[in-house]
Amino acid sequence: MHIATGAARAMENRLFRSMFEERKRVFVDLLRWDVPVLAGRYEIDQFDNGSAVYIVIADAEGEHLASARLLPTTGDHILGTIFPELCEQAPPRGGAILEITRFCLARRLRARERLEVRNRLVSALVEYALRNRIQSYTGVAEWPWFQQILSFGWACRPLGLPGSTSGRCLVALQIDIDGRTREQLQASGIWCPVGLAEFAKAA
Amino acid sequence: MIGLGQVQDFCAVAETIKDSRALASLMAEITHEMGFRYFALVHHIDLKPAASSVHIVDYPPEWVERFQARRLYASDPIHRASHRTNIGFAWSAVQSLITLSAADRSILAEAHDAGLGDGFTVPAHIPGEVNGSCSFAMGSGDVLDQRQLPLVQLIGSFAFEAARRLSRQTQAPCHGPSLTERQAECVALVARGKTDWEISQILGIGQETVIQHVKDARDRYGVTKRTLLAIRALFDGQISFADVFGR
Numbered sequence: 031m032h033i034a035t036g037a038a039r040a041m042e043n044r045l046f047r048s049m050f051e052e053r054k055r056v057f058v059d060l061l062r063w064d065v066p067v068l069a070g071r072y073e074i075d076q077f078d079n080g081s082a083v084y085i086v087i088a089d090a091e092g093e094h095l096a097s098a099r100l101l102p103t104t105g106d107h108i109l110g111t112i113f114p115e116l117c118e119q120a121p122p123r124g125g126a127i128l129e130i131t132r133f134c135l136a137r138r139l140r141a142r143e144r145l146e147v148r149n150r151l152v153s154a155l156v157e158y159a160l161r162n163r164i165q166s167y168t169g170v171a172e173w174p175w176f177q178q179i180l181s182f183g184w185a186c187r188p189l190g191l192p193g194s195t196s197g198r199c200l201v202a203l204q205i206d207i208d209g210r211t212r213e214q215l216q217a218s219g220i221w222c223p224v225g226l227a228e229f230a231k232a233a
Numbered sequence: 234m235i236g237l238g239q240v241q242d243f244c245a246v247a248e249t250i251k252d253s254r255a256l257a258s259l260m261a262e263i264t265h266e267m268g269f270r271y272f273a274l275v276h277h278i279d280l281k282p283a284a285s286s287v288h289i290v291d292y293p294p295e296w297v298e299r300f301q302a303r304r305l306y307a308s309d310p311i312h313r314a315s316h317r318t319n320i321g322f323a324w325s326a327v328q329s330l331i332t333l334s335a336a337d338r339s340i341l342a343e344a345h346d347a348g349l350g351d352g353f354t355v356p357a358h359i360p361g362e363v364n365g366s367c368s369f370a371m372g373s374g375d376v377l378d379q380r381q382l383p384l385v386q387l388i389g390s391f392a393f394e395a396a397r398r399l400s401r402q403t404q405a406p407c408h409g410p411s412l413t414e415r416q417a418e419c420v421a422l423v424a425r426g427k428t429d430w431e432i433s434q435i436l437g438i439g440q441e442t443v444i445q446h447v448k449d450a451r452d453r454y455g456v457t458k459r460t461l462l463a464i465r466a467l468f469d470g471q472i473s474f475a476d477v478f479g480r
Contacts, residue, residue, distance in 0.1 A: 118237045140417075140473075141360060141361075141470070141471075141472055141473035141475060142414070142472075144360070145360060145361050173319050173320055174319040174358070176390070177357065177358065177359055180390055180391065181362075181394055181397060183398060185248065187244045187245070188244070190237065191383040191387070193383075199319075201387075217398070217402075218398070218401065
């Protein structure tokens, strides 16, 4: 797994630039989200700022396979800024809570590869949380994706009722990460060990 | 009528549940609190001693018997409709999802005669797994409380996840047959209607090799026909519709 902090630094690196390109292919071209595109190639919005953390899974050739963006909940983030009404109470905030956004799998992947790469990214997110004393992830998910998130077997709960926005059914959720999370993901067959070497390389 | 608080309590309890009897009684309780009378938590397959499949049902016994006797798992209009959506739907709105045939109407009428009123079905579809659903039904004549439905949708999903977790515990992690990367590629092309020769050209491998991959894949499923192979592989998520139709 490869980690970068801050959008500007990420843009200096080929792998992370290809992440922004893939995000355009997935969220703009495929899912038709109404989000900005930079230079016709990169999907970059107002949350891609200096405090965003990017986690990327790459293949053996160093090509982007999957990625996610983590936003501190102490500042502006999607649940707190755009969809607070999806939470029954105030959106959870805190230094030990990050929001997972832009969970992205390369479009070229086939069904089985997608599952495998998805599992690697989910495992990397758990590993990242455990190493950085992150206790919870929050997020907004479309309903079909929410069902997948639920099926990973980790401690996931809804923060509010599902709501419909422009034809999409969205739900806000929180995932608690602790010493049991690895085991929970193992039991559901999701867990893939994330190599330490990769961690060091990404620093 | 329940609120988000009860949903969250349900999630917390469902997460710790150890056996399907406990889940059934938790389900019975929440079903009642939400104003329903019956529930069914099922994968849409006909496998009674089922390998790691979910099947926890509290429906009128008369209906359960008919349903099993006539093997309605796949043809039941409510199940079929649930394959067309990811979002929960009321049975009374089933026609917005599928066109009902005369046979469908008679199935629905029979369910009604057996004591099932209107209901709400929450599909449980995730890639790599057989389709399933969690349904809640009223007694005949009872009226569905529309305001409750977003909560019911959450409960349905968490209930299905709890059932999924239990069925994993009783079963070794390996589900059905699994195809190798190459076999899956070949089967996806079979599903596109390609011949062995065409597949060999597309993948840049020998025709004999393709024949062998397809044969091995058929053997893994224990089927002799290419069509059936493609359908089985689609059904349990070894290949996806996106692989067949392109993205």
